Amino acid sequence: MELLNYAFMQxxxxxxxxxxxxxxxxxxxxxxxxQALMGDGxxxxxxxxxxxxxxxxxxxxxxxxxxxxxxxxxxxxxxxYGRTRGDIALAMLFYxxxxxxxxxINLAPGGSNANLTxxxxxxxxxxxxxxxxxxxxxxxxxxxxxxxxxxxxFAVSHDEEFARVTGLPVRxxxxxxAVTAAVTVTVxxxxxxxxxxxxxxxxxxxxxxxxxxxFAATFALAVAIGVTVxxxxxxxxxxxxxxxxxxxxxxxxxxxxxxxxxATPLARRRARALxxxxxxxxxxxxxxxxxxxxxxxxxx
Numbered sequence: 001m002e003l004l005n006y007a008f009m010q011x012x013x014x015x016x017x018x019x020x021x022x023x024x025x026x027x028x029x030x031x032x033x034x035q036a037l038m039g040d041g042x043x044x045x046x047x048x049x050x051x052x053x054x055x056x057x058x059x060x061x062x063x064x065x066x067x068x069x070x071x072x073x074x075x076x077x078x079x080x081y082g083r084t085r086g087d088i089a090l091a092m093l094f095y096x097x098x099x100x101x102x103x104x105i106n107l108a109p110g111g112s113n114a115n116l117t118x119x120x121x122x123x124x125x126x127x128x129x130x131x132x133x134x135x136x137x138x139x140x141x142x143x144x145x146x147x148x149x150x151x152x153x154f155a156v157s158h159d160e161e162f163a164r165v166t167g168l169p170v171r172x173x174x175x176x177x178a179v180t181a182a183v184t185v186t187v188x189x190x191x192x193x194x195x196x197x198x199x200x201x202x203x204x205x206x207x208x209x210x211x212x213x214x215f216a217a218t219f220a221l222a223v224a225i226g227v228t229v230x231x232x233x234x235x236x237x238x239x240x241x242x243x244x245x246x247x248x249x250x251x252x253x254x255x256x257x258x259x260x261x262x263a264t265p266l267a268r269r270r271a272r273a274l275x276x277x278x279x280x281x282x283x284x285x286x287x288x289x290x291x292x293x294x295x296x297x298x299x300x
Contacts, residue, residue, distance in 0.1 A: 011131070012244075020229065025146040028215075029153050030177075032158055036201075039202070043198060045094065047120075048067050051102065065134075122196070138184075142183055153173060156173045157177070195245075199249045200252060204223075233248030234248070
């Protein structure tokens with residue numbers, strides 16, 4: 001392929017693959033916890049880190065990682081102790097993060113809001129070799145946590161009270177999930193952009209849930225969708241000269257629509273099979289329920 005002759009496209013494709021793996025891998029736990037928009041909030045906070053990176057002449061990726069992790073920890077603390085005022089505190093954190101990013105980057109020598117564009121919406125040509133090293137290290141951490149601790153994270157995400165009764169360190173695992181989500185945001189910001197990364201964490205999972213019959217199947221299918229759309233969006237962006245982040249998100253939504261359309265007749269077929277089994281006198285418990293949710297079978 002012609003695009004592989006260019007070093008910047010090799011870096012962009014590698015980053016796209018890593019983003020396609022890590023975003024759904026974390027997103028499946030956020031969806032299970034009903035915190036689908038957490039990635040969007042962390043993305044707002046990460047803007048302050050990007051601005052600080054420009055201001056201090058440091059790596060925007062590593063600075064955004066540090067600020068995002070701090071923001072994610074604060075979000076968890078607000079969730080635990082915020083009670084009725086928690087939503088106001090979160091709003092101030094999110095919008096303060098955006099304002100801080102704009103302010104810091106304008107204070108930086110030679111800085112302007114134009115420098116934020118590639119971080120907000122993604123850019124193929126600006127993925128540097130140092131960015132690739134950072135993305136690889138951060139992605140390795142995300143995969144290690146989401147796969148190595150999948151049983152514990154699923155238990156906490158599915159039912160915190162039950163997980164607490166079984167002796168799991170619920171608060172520590174919740175903090176780890178938040179930190180991993182923050183790291184994922186910084187992994188994805190160079191390809192998808194801070195304002196669109198949340199879609200890649202949530203929509204592939206929602207699409208996979210249309211067909212997945214267990215947690216393991218949903219996890220694998222979500223990652224497969226993520227890798228497919230990030231590679232497809234990156235290649236399309238190169239040939240059609242369109243924004244990579246927007247292209248990837250639109251492809252992800254298209255995948256969700258396609259799988260939803262495919263899942264509807266399959267669900268009807270299962271319902272007919274269940275009805276036929278009941279008519280034939282087979283025990284109901286032997287048939288597969290038509291509306292079984294993807295998370296019912298942990299199977300990991």
